[in-house]
Amino acid sequence: MSGSKVLRSLLHELRQAASDANDMKKSLAARYIRAQYKRLETTDQQFCKARNEAIFLGQTYLTYLSSQRKYNEIYREYHGRGERSVKETADLVGFKLPTDPK
Known part of the structure; x- marks a missing residue:
C-alpha cells in the first residue's frame, strides 16, 4: 500500500471515530499524521x-x-440486552422459525 493510500485510509478511520465532522479540523491526531507524512515526502x-x-x-x-x-x-450488535424472544434469537443466528399451518 502506498503512503498516500495509507494516509487517506487513516484519515477516513479517524473521521469514522469522530463524533462530529468539525472535530477532524481540530483533531491533533489528524494534524500530526499529515505533518509526519509531509515531512517524510520524498x-x-x-x-x-x-x-x-x-x-x-x-x-x-x-x-x-x-x-x-x-x-x-459487533459489541453493540450482540451485547446482551437481557432476555431475547425465540424469534429474535433465531433471526440473530440466521434461522427461520417454522410456521403453523392453519
Whole structure:
C-alpha cells in the first residue's frame, strides 16, 4: 500500500471515530499524521528508510483503528440486552422459525 493510500485510509478511520465532522479540523491526531507524512515526502529518486517505517507504522495504526471500529459495531450488535424472544434469537443466528399451518 502506498503512503498516500495509507494516509487517506487513516484519515477516513479517524473521521469514522469522530463524533462530529468539525472535530477532524481540530483533531491533533489528524494534524500530526499529515505533518509526519509531509515531512517524510520524498521523490522517486530518493530512498528514505524513515518513510518506509512511517508507512509501516501508519498501516499498523490503520489496522488498529479499523479493528477497534469493527469490534465496537459487533459489541453493540450482540451485547446482551437481557432476555431475547425465540424469534429474535433465531433471526440473530440466521434461522427461520417454522410456521403453523392453519
